[in-house]
Amino acid sequence: MRIVLALIVLLAVSVAQAQEIQVVTEDTAYTYLEKGRVVGPATQHVRAALARSGFSDVRVDLYPWARAYAMALSQPNVLIYLIARTPEREDRFKWAGELMRIQYHLYKLAAREDIVVDSLDAARPYRVGVMRSDVRQHYLQRNGFAQLVESSGNEENFQKLLAGRVDLVPLPRGDVARLCARFEVDCRSVTPVLTLDALTVDLYMAFSLATDDAVVERLRLGYAALKAEGRLVAID
Template identity: 65%
Template sequence: MRRWLALVMLLVAPVAHAQTVQVVTEDSAYSYLEQGRVAGPATEVVRAALDRGGFDDARIDLYPWARAYEKALSQPNVLIFLIARTPEREQRFKWVSELMRMEYHLYKLASRTDIQVDSLDAARPHSIAVIRDDVRQQYLKRKGFEHLVLSPGNDESFRQLLAGRVDLVPLAHSDAQLLCAKYRIDCNTLTRVLTLDELTVGLYMAFSQATDEPIVERLRRAYQTLKTEGALARLE
């Protein structure tokens, strides 16, 4: 009997390791294309955890957020990062680990002296560029905002702000800095008008709900091992 059980374990164990995991994320200050390869500080942390967990064939792809989110909602064995853990999403994903905390702010062009925002209610009349299916869109929609302009990513939201097609855009400080550099804009031309305190959230890596639990647990253990060893760079 013991011999038979040992044989079963040998036959079953490789199956979980053989399942291919697709990893999806969006373009941001923490994940971006560099010489044809997805790079960035968050990407390197996720890649290190995948390597430690033995996910040798995992492929990391960069998509517009809505497409990455849809893949993680609808397909098995999809790992998504950096995704905010919110009550609406709690049962939709299998959460692996928190990678960082994120704080968002509303920005306007410094030249728009006509825009005076000192509270969330004061922002309501203004048009705001948000990413489709992003936590910022979901938060503002939940708060009853009606003038939300949907875009596929931070780049498009930022371009709409620069072109004067929207009044405000919610960004993390790091993303605002990255976008200013990318478009060769002096960041002094932006003004931070309001911090969205309620939207300070943990950003995670999470598996699609249809992913087998052994795969999820294997990555959890790998990440925790690296964290315990002090082998992970801090993201901020």
């Protein structure tokens, strides 16, 4: 009887905790809306980890990055992904698991022969489109870029490049392919000019600081178990 009661209590706690968790992300090649539901390779990993950890009824919401980031900074029980783990962010979140590694490149319109970039210094005079509160914005600011044009998301940023409102945008290859398809643009019309090697980062799922450590540890253990069992396909 005691064992049965303990299991009932554990189940109740699990359900309550699952209901309390808010999961937030942004629109990328790895996290996107399909028929009103957030899907994508990274989302698949997160949903699997949550289910493996006993959080089976958690809703995933897609927001502009700045809003998702602000929620994870200020509210309890928020799980955010894909978030770059940087030294500046290390003590602002409780890190629950690495999802993938990503590399960014500066892109220009192929027709813009007037834009010549072979180094970070050479890129500095140009107008660069960035997402508000994103790791790319912070990196470029630290490196003296004064002409940063903020957008709320990848789509708006890419549209500014297509319209000539910015000269360069930092994007991973996966996002470029997805955005070209979404806006019915030949991907040969945009070209990478510089790889931002120093901005190669690991992307994680992380909880807000006000989240209970027990919740964080449950997700860590669940995700680690999935990886150890070989049940997750690597995200490219």
